[in-house]
Amino acid sequence: MPSSVSWSVLLLAGLCCLVPGSLAEDPQGDAAQKVDTSHHDHDHPTHNKIAPNLAEFTLRLYRQLAHQSNTTNIFFSPMSIATALAMLSLGTKADTHTEILEGLNFNLTETPEAQVHEGFQELLRTLNQPDSQLQLTTGNGLFLNESLKLVDKFLEDVKKLYHSEAFSVNFRETEKAKKEINDYVEKGTQGKIVDLVKELDEDTVFALVNYIFFKGKWERPFEVKNTEEEDFHVDQVTTVKVPTMRRLGMFNIHHCDKLESWVLLMKYLGNATALFFLPDDGKLQHLENELTHDVISKSLETETRRSVYLHLPKLSITGTYDLKTVLAQLGITKVFSNGADLSGVTTEAPLKLSKAVHKAVLTMDEKGTEAAGTTIFEAIPMSVPPDVKFNKPHVTIGLLMAREGHRKESSAMGEEAQCL
Numbered sequence: 001m002p003s004s005v006s007w008s009v010l011l012l013a014g015l016c017c018l019v020p021g022s023l024a025e026d027p028q029g030d031a032a033q034k035v036d037t038s039h040h041d042h043d044h045p046t047h048n049k050i051a052p053n054l055a056e057f058t059l060r061l062y063r064q065l066a067h068q069s070n071t072t073n074i075f076f077s078p079m080s081i082a083t084a085l086a087m088l089s090l091g092t093k094a095d096t097h098t099e100i101l102e103g104l105n106f107n108l109t110e111t112p113e114a115q116v117h118e119g120f121q122e123l124l125r126t127l128n129q130p131d132s133q134l135q136l137t138t139g140n141g142l143f144l145n146e147s148l149k150l151v152d153k154f155l156e157d158v159k160k161l162y163h164s165e166a167f168s169v170n171f172r173e174t175e176k177a178k179k180e181i182n183d184y185v186e187k188g189t190q191g192k193i194v195d196l197v198k199e200l201d202e203d204t205v206f207a208l209v210n211y212i213f214f215k216g217k218w219e220r221p222f223e224v225k226n227t228e229e230e231d232f233h234v235d236q237v238t239t240v241k242v243p244t245m246r247r248l249g250m251f252n253i254h255h256c257d258k259l260e261s262w263v264l265l266m267k268y269l270g271n272a273t274a275l276f277f278l279p280d281d282g283k284l285q286h287l288e289n290e291l292t293h294d295v296i297s298k299s300l301e302t303e304t305r306r307s308v309y310l311h312l313p314k315l316s317i318t319g320t321y322d323l324k325t326v327l328a329q330l331g332i333t334k335v336f337s338n339g340a341d342l343s344g345v346t347t348e349a350p351l352k353l354s355k356a357v358h359k360a361v362l363t364m365d366e367k368g369t370e371a372a373g374t375t376i377f378e379a380i381p382m383s384v385p386p387d388v389k390f391n392k393p394h395v396t397i398g399l400l401m402a403r404e405g406h407r408k409e410s411s412a413m414g415e416e417a418q419c420l
Contacts, residue, residue, distance in 0.1 A: 050111070050119035054082055055293035057105040057330075064329045065321065066288065075319035077212055077360045080138075084210040085332070086120050087140060087162045088353075091154045091345030096334040103332035121161045127212075128163070134270035135215040139188045140164035143181055143207040145171045154345050171204045181207060189213040192361045201354055206345065216268035222247045222312075222366035232313060243314040245366050254304040261287050263299050264310075268368060275299060276312075315364040323356035 058078035065074050082104055089100040101108060106116050127138050140162050144150065146169070158164040167184070169177045178200045185196045188211045196209075222245040230244040252265040262278040275296065279287040324336055334340055340352035 050106075050116060050123070052293045053105040053111070054078065055296060057082055057103075059291060059293075060105070060330060061326065063288065064326050068326070073317055073319065075317040075360050075362060076321060076358060080210050080212050080360070081323065081358055083120060083124070083138070083140070083162065084208055084356075085327075086116065087158055087164065087210070088208055088335070090117070090157045090161075091151070091342050092335065093341045093344055095339075096341040097344075099332050099334050103327065103330045117157070117161045124163055131270045134217070134268055134272055135213070136272070137188065137213045138163075139209075139211050141181075141184050141209040142166045143169050143177070143184075143209065145169065145205040148205050148346055149348055150346050151344055171200065171207075172202055174200045174202050177204075177207075181209060185209060185211050189361075190215075193359055196357065196359050204354065205349065206351065214272075216270065216272055217368035218366075219267040219269050220247075220249065221368065224366050227314065227366060230311060230313075245312045245314055246310065248309045249307070250305050251308050251310055252303060252305055253308055253310075254302065254306070256299075259287050259290050259295070263302075265300070273300065314366075315362060317362050318359070319361075320359045321357070323358055327356060 061076070061078055061081070062074065065076060085100050085104060089097055092100060098108075101113065101116065104116075106113075124138055127136050140158070142150075142155075142158065142164055144166060155166065159166070167180065169180050171177045178197045181197050181200075182195055186194050190213060192213065193211065200207075226246045227243055228246065229241045231239050232242040232244075233239050252267075254263055255261070256263050259277065260280045260283040262276075264276040264278070266274045266276065268274070277287055277291070327333075328336070335342070335353040336356075338352060340350075342351040342353075345351060
């Protein structure tokens with residue numbers, strides 16, 4: 001698998017556009033689209049129940065993007081993509097419906113559809129809760145052609161379950177419609193994502209937009225004065241100079257023999273964590289192959305603080321993807337074809353999905369993603385700390401919301417964590 005530098009779990013936007021297609025039969029009927037959200041299991045929140053499915057979808061999507069990317073950076077938001085697809089599934093039927101949910105890694109014989117949508121509802125509600133220390137906002141927008149009448153059930157469900165807003169536009173005026181969609185995303189992401197839509201077909205009748213926006217500050221920031229240019233080894237023959245943040249201190253870091261990688265957890269102020277994996281030389285593909293939901297969960301539960309001299313590149317990454325080919329590799333093809341069944345969206349015209357665009361942007365610096373001044377004093381052992389340099393391709397799982405429960409703790413003074 002080709003090299004990749006960064007991977008994030010939660011960040012920024014996705015777009016789906018619908019245009020008239022060909023009629024499809026409705027063997028399942030309206031009953032398949034009923035969503036019951038009355039069930040709540042307070043001991044096991046529904047969004048925790050769908051987390052393994054979303055994690056597996058993330059890994060599958062990552063591997064497909066890595067396969068196509070050659071040596072370019074990979075940066076995307078599987079949460080954003082999954083939310084847009086799950087919301088769209090409310091208006092699909094027959095094979096179109098099944099493909100989307102199975103493509104998202106849901107087995108409907110094991111996980112009732114109602115629980116899938118309830119899980120997204122609770123997850124979005126959790127993510128959008130106010131936090132004085134970090135900012136995390138999600139949004140969904142439905143842009144409807146002025147002449148289009150949506151099925152009432154679909155409109156009710158996307159508003160109730162996915163907190164979606166609806167806007168009436170004239171897609172015949174493509175430039176104006178494009179501007180309205182781009183302005184919505186730019187405003188929701190506070191200017192971080194601009195010009196998401198480059199082209200818009202005048203035959204479009206319905207566009208679905210999802211965005212996720214994050215601002216956070218490191219719990220233990222780096223000093224700007226310590227940042228210097230250092231070598232970054234893109235591959236065995238290519239080296240470039242990049243601004244690299246440096247700090248000597250106590251970090252939650254350990255070396256995992258199973259992954260053949262260093263594992264670093266960096267906390268933001270508030271309830272969020274960035275998880276970094278730095279593979280040993282030549283072991284990036286091994287790391288990518290070994291990453292699973294269980295591995296990530298156990299990494300988040302492990303607390304092993306030790307003294308290291310950390311070198312971490314400053315990041316400014318943009319990822320833009322046409323998802324049609326990628327989703328096809330995950331088994332989601334029907335919705336893009338003339339056989340698509342989107343009669344749960346509208347009965348006025350047969351529809352198909354014409355475009356699935358995703359864009360994600362991340363800037364990571366000494367203070368996090370927002371400048372702030374603070375001073376941190378911390379004790380470190382008097383032994384010589386190891387240098388841990390993220391100066392070659394690595395995998396970053398960013399902005400994972402911290403899970404409730406006890407963490408496994410071990411001595412900070414050099415004791416290795418029980419690795420996965």
